[in-house]
Amino acid sequence: MSDAAAALTEPAPAGPTALAGRVAAVAAEHAARHDQEASFPVEALAELRATGLLGLLVPAGHGGLGGDVTDLLDAAIRIGRADMSVAMIFAMHCQQVAAVVGHAGPQLRAELLPEIAAGRVYLASVTTEAGKGGHLRTAQAGLEVSDGDLVVDRFAPIVTGGAHADGFLVTMLRPGAGSPNQVSLVYAHRDQLTVTASGDWQPMGMRASHSAPLRLEGRLPGHQVVGEHGGFGRIAAEVFGPLAHLGWSASWLGTASGALSGVLTLLRSKDGRQRFNLDSELLLSRLGSARQRVDAVHALLRQTAQRVAEADDLSRPRNQLLLNTLKITAAEQCHAVVEDLIDAVGLQHGYLKDSPTGLERALRDLRSAALNYSNDRLRLADGRLALLDPEVRLA
Template sequence: MSGVTGQGPRTDLLAAVEQVRALAAKHAEETDEAARFPVAVLDELRTTGLLGLLVPAEYGGLGGGLDELLDITMELGRADMSVAMIFSMHCQQVAGVVHHAGPRLAGELLPLVAAGRMYLASVTTEAGKGGHLLTATAGLTAEDDGLDIDRFAPIVTGGEYADGFLITMRSPEARSAGDVSLVYAHRDQLTITPSGDWNPLGMRASHSTALRLTGRIPEHQVVGEHGQFRTVVLNTFGPLAHLGWAASWLGTASGALSRVLRLLRSPDGRKGANLDSELLMTRLSRSRQRLETVHALMRHTAEVVTRVRAEGDDLSRPRYQMLINSLKITASEECHRAVEDLIDAVGLRHGYLKGSPTGLERALRDLRSAALNYSNDRLHLADGKLALLDAEVRFA
């Protein structure tokens, strides 16, 4: 592995990544139109081994790290934001297993992921808890031969296509709503009842429908200790989610800018646009500037997370958590605005109509979800509290 940031996917994976990206680009319009999960692209992620990107080599995986995750997610985002989100969120779940599962569960699960036979979905949403990630309403019930799951989740990305699920539930002995366990359940161990339609503004191919999950799992399928979901979030899910989402959004906006620039440079484009226009130049510049900001913040965050882990320091420190949250907020705002700048730059025909080679219309709809996908409002509340804990204002 190159280990160098900003150099693109590591060389041995280039062909695989390009294969998936090309297929994602081919299917993007159709899966968006029909709000259909990109099954063919998922199959390509399976056969190329990329689903096992973060699985350590001793389990047969690609042994990739954060840099590879960001590089590949950005590439996929250039073609289709739904695909990038599906991929990066799966990798986030895998990292949860790698860092927090006991040896028995890791030994059962990780070889399957590496072999492309395990696409993992995340089940953290729950009706009536107002988007609070760290609380759960439905509780696990301890039985003699395992733990009973009975759980409704309003939004599960790719849930109907997943081979396994990481699910948050209140611990069997929970005293408060914050006493949350993370458990793994294999598709075979569950009865899965989908409900409701999926017909959103954007992210249409992510097919994030509602599911009811019931079943029984053995005790060793608890990831981390009972009640320790918070630890998984602070150390793994939080950083990986925000980094992976930022890479998806930055990839999407970068793809949009790239297609606009190619259009403007083409002979036909030069006929339609005035490259002497100062307004056009300013808008292109602003769009690029926004992406530079997100890129720098994303790489810096990845570097800090990698360093803190290597040094065995504590990622829960306010200055690290504020950096990780700031990345999410900034990326969600700036990537969306960068595409809005581009729409203003090229106008109605190439900015607003479906079917333009710029793809700006779909990129804007997809990126509108970014501020809502774990709400920025909620993150600002968390960061406000964290700011009070860092009166010296030290940066990571």
Template structure:
């Protein structure tokens, strides 16, 4: 069930698919910039530039559009590697890839032909606009409505309290209520190029962790042609279930695991180098074993859910069966909670001066703050409630 690929620069899955490889030098660049990005709560401009030039913005773009044509296994592998350098950068990239998958699977022919080659060339970094002042983080609802202008152009006016990397994005995928008299769950997804919009920052981003994602509030306004609706008009639920939710949960979980895994590797190396006298302690070994178990459980479940989504896609079906939804929700909840628990255990094991210090050679303090956001990034409370309801549907209890 586990994804057995190691974090080496020559991972066989990435090589066999033709996907751009994550080099040690790229991870080292992200790691070298991570502390300054966190300290100053600044967007990782130089890291994104490196990802553009390395071809990683086009990882999931099919080869016919000039992309790498990589699969979900490559996405999960790459996300882990990047997060081992800088979790903020990895999450920015992962959410971009989430939007790319949506376009690949649901954009109309003209939009796909015009936009996907630009994404593959590294010209377009995509941001997601799904939060709302009235709806919060509820993915399948929207308050701001589309308006029809002259020539059937769509007029878009949108307020969003959280937009990861929005001020730096080249294009946006935006959820909108289909029309003014539509219900809040009649939601359309619209692509808008930055050049077609007025983008105004309405809130900053000074947070406990994930400080480099620059996820402040935005106000967007502009017009787009009607063929830039992605998926059915008013039918965003179909797009979300097929693409946005499963890829998001896979990619986020991989990022969180990659950050925790990298921290554990650094802690083990530090103990072996600086604290050799402690390694004979049964308590130290027991704590190391518990940390490793947390990471193994996330890795195994991530691999299993990724294979399940791949199978659903290979069969041409949708991942809306109750058991598949339970597995996807459980992955996000388990990964967010267990990786945070693992790093919390690491802090306890490393002690005050190494585990709790921002200047420590083992960056546990930053990772702990970053991972505290994981349970809040699409709140786990919603997922537990949804899974409880889905359990009443899946009475056969089809486990992963």
């Protein structure tokens, strides 16, 4: 057989959504146990490594899949249908990878990106600090310089998946900083640090995200600064903020749409047709409301992703307003979808933990969405931003 003929018989490489389906299947198999135990989804992480999805945003030249934001959103939605914690873990890792791709220096990119692409490095984000929460653009702990190395001593009250991360992107005050806004972003491999867990993780929902407190201490080579010292504000505006709101919203949308699919499957089953009156106007109204919410969030997600891809300056008020609107709307509407569905199917299938619809876990998980960088804080920011755009430019 010729090489050309052999190539025609070989299966085409699976795309990101198909790979995400493999991760989702593994996540779904173990989701109930990890939710009950508040334990990290190690099986799903292993599948993320095996499929190459940890390298989704790594350029092909560094061995990655060379995907874009649309691929990230499609994958997060697919995984979110099975387990919102896993989808959020994946989306936040991709946010970190995008920062390295876009802002790291040549040496760090050459060292780190092939390792991510090979599935050997799962990245966790260390941006929270006691007293400031997840506010991105300020820091309290300061970097020190010793013999050209960067000395890290950093405590964070919330580090999603930190106990299982292979590396961390850490925000700290630049050496000699004169204000809390002079923030640097540094990469630290786990082998370069002493990582100490502090406290437990027993939340209402998102239990498998295992976002427990950590202290990181160690020395890093000077080239492991991502971007310029003190220049994290630019990375926050171009990468961290946009991809957080896009990735989170896609994860929430996946969970909401998966919940709706589960309820519709139940209602259309033989048992469901006997148990429920499918001509009930109240039932149909609630289903219609849930679908409306899902479609509205989906449309806003795609519009915002297109704006992020095309905008020449994401810091402009109308762009920031759209990103914040996406986050607020997705957080509220995806949670409301599940509330609609619980009302629609009642106590047994909507409220009990052992219901095959999974609505009880979805409701607990999605309740975190409005708190994950508080909607109240974003509304306050939006009020200030609105004053800067009196023409209300929508294009």
